[in-house]
Amino acid sequence: MLTHHIPVSYIGQDCREIPEHLGRDCGHFAKRLDLSFNLLRSLEGLSAFRSLEELILDNNQLGDDLVLPGLPSLHTLTLNKNRITDLEYLLDHLAEVTPALEYLSLLGNVACPNELVSLEKDEEDYKRYRCFVLYKLPNLKFLDARKVTRQEREEALVRGAFMKVVKPKVSSEDTASSPEHHYTPLPSASRELTSHRGLPALLLLNLYSVSWGSVAMFTMGKTQKATGLSEMTSSEAKFCIPSPIS
Numbered sequence: 591m592l593t594h595h596i597p598v599s600y601i602g603q604d605c606r607e608i609p610e611h612l613g614r615d616c617g618h619f620a621k622r623l624d625l626s627f628n629l630l631r632s633l634e635g636l637s638a639f640r641s642l643e644e645l646i647l648d649n650n651q652l653g654d655d656l657v658l659p660g661l662p663s664l665h666t667l668t669l670n671k672n673r674i675t676d677l678e679y680l681l682d683h684l685a686e687v688t689p690a691l692e693y694l695s696l697l698g699n700v701a702c703p704n705e706l707v708s709l710e711k712d713e714e715d716y717k718r719y720r721c722f723v724l725y726k727l728p729n730l731k732f733l734d735a736r737k738v739t740r741q742e743r744e745e746a747l748v749r750g751a752f753m754k755v756v757k758p759k760v761s762s763e764d765t766a767s768s769p770e771h772h773y774t775p776l777p778s779a780s781r782e783l784t785s786h787r788g789l790p791a792l793l794l795l796n797l798y799s800v801s802w803g804s805v806a807m808f809t810m811g812k813t814q815k816a817t818g819l820s821e822m823t824s825s826e827a828k829f830c831i832p833s834p835i836s
Contacts, residue, residue, distance in 0.1 A: 725750020
C-alpha cells in the first residue's frame with residue numbers, strides 16, 4: 591500500500607484542536623485531510639500538513655479568526671456549516687495562503703447567503719455573493735458545488751468590486767434572533783450611482799444553519815464515533831429549511 595495515496599480522516603471526534611499525533615504521524619504524506627464534524631475553533635497544528643491538496647473542515651466552529659498556514663498545493667477547501675461572517679477577510683486571507691485554490695465551498699455560513707437555508711433569500715442575493723467571491727479569487731473553477739461560468743468571470747471583472755459584503759452588526763436587541771447579512775453596492779464612477787445621495791436600500795437576509803455531509807475515504811484508529819459517516823455522500827445530506835420568522 592502506498593501511503594501517499596491514502597486520504598486521512600479524523601471525523602466526529604469532538605476535538606477542539608488538531609491532535610498533535612495526527613500531524614506527527616500523517617502530516618508528511620497526507621494529500622487529503624478531512625476534519626469535519628468536530629468542534630474546531632482553531633487550525634493550529636495544520637502547519638504539519640504542508641503538502642495538502644484537499645482540506646475538508648465542514649461542521650466545525652471556525653469563525654472570523656480563522657488562520658490557515660501557507661498551503662501552496664491546496665486546490666480544494668470546504669468550510670460548510672461553520673461560523674464565518676466576514677467574507678472579505680476570509681477571501682483576502684485565502685488569496686494569500688492558498689494560491690492554487692480552485693474549489694471553495696462556504697454553504698451554511700452567515701457569509702454565504704443561499705436560498706437553501708432561508709426562504710427569504712433568492713437567486714439574486716446569491717449571484718451578488720458569487721460575483722464578489724470571484725472578484726477576490728479569480729482562479730476558482732467551482733464555488734459551493736456550482737461550476738464557475740465564463741459569464742460569471744466577466745461580470746466579476748466589471749462589477750465584483752461593487753458587490754462588497756458588509757459584515758453584519760448584531761445589536762443587543764438582536765442577540766436572541768438569527769444574525770443578519772447586508773449587501774451594499776460601493777460607489778462607482780457611473781452617473782447612475784453618483785447621481786443619488788443615498789445608496790440603494792440594504793437587503794436583510796436571515797441565515798439558518800444547514801447540515802452538510804462529507805466523504806471520508808480513509809478512517810484512522812479511534813474513530814468509532816464516526817461509524818457510518820464514511821459512507822455519507824453529498825446526495826444524502828439533508829438540509830433543514832425552517833419557515834421565515836414572522
